[in-house]
Amino acid sequence: MIKTLISIGLWGVLGWALGAWLGAGIGWATFSFGLILMILVSGMQLSRISRWVKDIEAPPPPSVGPWDEILAPIYRKLRHNRQEIDALDEHVNGIMLAAEALPDGAITLDQAMQLTWCNQTASEHVGLNLESDRNHSIFNILRAPEFARYARQTEWPAPILLHLNTDGQDRALLVQLTRYGLDQYLVVTRDVTQMEKLETTRKDFVANVSHELRTPLTVLSGFLETLRDMPEGSLSSEQKQHYQALMLEQAQRMQAIVADLLTLSTLESSPNTEGEPVQVAQLVQTALAQGRILSNDQHIFVENVDENLCVIGVETELASAVSNLLTNAIRYTPKDGTITVSWYITEAGQACYSVQDTGIGIASQDIPRLTERFYRVDRGRSRATGGTGLGLAITKHVAMRHNAELTIHSRFGAGSLFSVIFPPSRVARID
Ligand code: ADP
Numbered sequence: 001m002i003k004t005l006i007s008i009g010l011w012g013v014l015g016w017a018l019g020a021w022l023g024a025g026i027g028w029a030t031f032s033f034g035l036i037l038m039i040l041v042s043g044m045q046l047s048r049i050s051r052w053v054k055d056i057e058a059p060p061p062p063s064v065g066p067w068d069e070i071l072a073p074i075y076r077k078l079r080h081n082r083q084e085i086d087a088l089d090e091h092v093n094g095i096m097l098a099a100e101a102l103p104d105g106a107i108t109l110d111q112a113m114q115l116t117w118c119n120q121t122a123s124e125h126v127g128l129n130l131e132s133d134r135n136h137s138i139f140n141i142l143r144a145p146e147f148a149r150y151a152r153q154t155e156w157p158a159p160i161l162l163h164l165n166t167d168g169q170d171r172a173l174l175v176q177l178t179r180y181g182l183d184q185y186l187v188v189t190r191d192v193t194q195m196e197k198l199e200t201t202r203k204d205f206v207a208n209v210s211h212e213l214r215t216p217l218t219v220l221s222g223f224l225e226t227l228r229d230m231p232e233g234s235l236s237s238e239q240k241q242h243y244q245a246l247m248l249e250q251a252q253r254m255q256a257i258v259a260d261l262l263t264l265s266t267l268e269s270s271p272n273t274e275g276e277p278v279q280v281a282q283l284v285q286t287a288l289a290q291g292r293i294l295s296n297d298q299h300i301f302v303e304n305v306d307e308n309l310c311v312i313g314v315e316t317e318l319a320s321a322v323s324n325l326l327t328n329a330i331r332y333t334p335k336d337g338t339i340t341v342s343w344y345i346t347e348a349g350q351a352c353y354s355v356q357d358t359g360i361g362i363a364s365q366d367i368p369r370l371t372e373r374f375y376r377v378d379r380g381r382s383r384a385t386g387g388t389g390l391g392l393a394i395t396k397h398v399a400m401r402h403n404a405e406l407t408i409h410s411r412f413g414a415g416s417l418f419s420v421i422f423p424p425s426r427v428a429r430i431d
Contacts, residue, residue: 002346003066007038041065057082066139104187113138113185115150125173125189127237138187142175151177161192172196208374212257212389216250223247253386260390263320264373267397275402277310277428278318280343280353287323288341291330298335304342311351311429313402321398323389325355325418331385333359349424356417362410370408371396395420 011034019027030075048061049071056078098343099106109115114135128141139148142162142294159176174190189309219325223243227235235243236269284305292301329339337358346352362370362377369375374389376382382389392406399406410416 001066008035011035011038105191107138107187107189109138109185109187110182111183122187122189124164125171125191127244134426137270147175150175157191159188172347175414202212205373208259210263211256212374216253220247220250223250237330253383253388256386257388260388260394263394264390264397266316266358267394267401272401273314275313277430278315279310279430280307280318280351281307281309282323283315283319283322284326284341284353286319287326289341290323291326294327295339297328299330299333300336300338302338302340304340305346306345309343309345309351310404310429310430311422312426312428313422317398317401321395321420322353324395325353325420328387328391328418329355329357329359329416331379331387333357337415345427346421349427351422352419353422354417354419356411356415358415361412361414361416363412364407367408367410371406 001109002222011031014034015029015031016025017027018030019025032294042065045064045067048064049067052058052061052071060075080297100119102121103127105119107115107122107126107128109116114137115128115130115133116135118126118130122128123130126142135143138151144162144163144164146160147162150156156177159174162173162175164171164173170193171191172193172195174192175191176188186240223246227243231379285304288301288303295301326339326341333339339358340354340356342352342356343355344352366377370377371392372394375391376387381387395418396406403426404420404422407419407421408416409419
């Protein structure tokens, strides 16, 4: 303002001086010219400002006369606000990224329980699409009557377990509802399908162990009660021996089950160790010596063993895998059958232990289940030959701990081929 007055004053003084020298007309003309010039300059400055207002993010135009003092603080304030907005944006983005990275699903709902936002995990858990489901009621998205009942409670102290089928996949979800802010809601979903499966396996396992031990225990206590209730001297010594042999058989069966369970539990709980070179040929010889006793000369044994081939691993574990496969071949191959034991290196540099028999074979639908604990194709035959139903579960575990693979090829009635194939990284040689 002062600058403008000074300019008008200066033009007035110039007009007055020229008027005094060259005449009043020239003086007024100069003064008028000065005022018009000032108006024109001011108009140009205003038009530059109005252009800047349209692109307010850019710095204000330079040298706009008296407007400089007004524009500078406005621009400073604008820049400060913009920096704050950027920082806030970054913060919000960070929170959104963190919410996306959550291993749990997160869904936000408004007062009417309509979807406002969800992360990717929640989309997968519940099968929703943020774009098309936004502003739709959660009850139309999560169509489970248990959830509707749960959501209509006033408090949600604990989560609810839902079984959903999303995109053709069965899922067990723990769903927790929480109120936040001004009557808004957060739904957290956690996939517990795997945990539920493990829990079922654990329960089945405990039930199986109890069942397996109950049978021999019942037989054993039955015999003991009979012996207790028999009058003194009513049993001949042969009968006594017969009873004792039967009781011993049941006790040995329980012992075998407990021993295999302990082996499994040791395999599961002990850390994986690299081990050292193990001469598998020697393990095969020991297993064959025991196998011949079990076979009682009823089978033909063929050996095809590379004496110098070793595998890096744990000897006790490998010994149990080697003998389990051989014992099974003997137990499930009728008299005069042939059992071929091989230990060799493949063209791909893997070490392979295989046992082939000409025995009863296995139907294709049973093969995938053989390594399950206590799974037996023929329960009676397994028991009669002293099986525990845990041998292949142990063998598979040993294979896994040695980065090896247990493969089973079999045809019902036409014999089987069980192989444990070790990767080249586990192979060693002795000369
Ligand atoms: P088991 O102690 O009952 O032999 P395993 O885990 O060693 O338990 O084997 C599981 C089941 O696999 C056996 O009950 C049997 O039905 C089948 N099986 C294993 N090996 C053979 C084989 N060589 N020939 C036929 N069936 C076999």
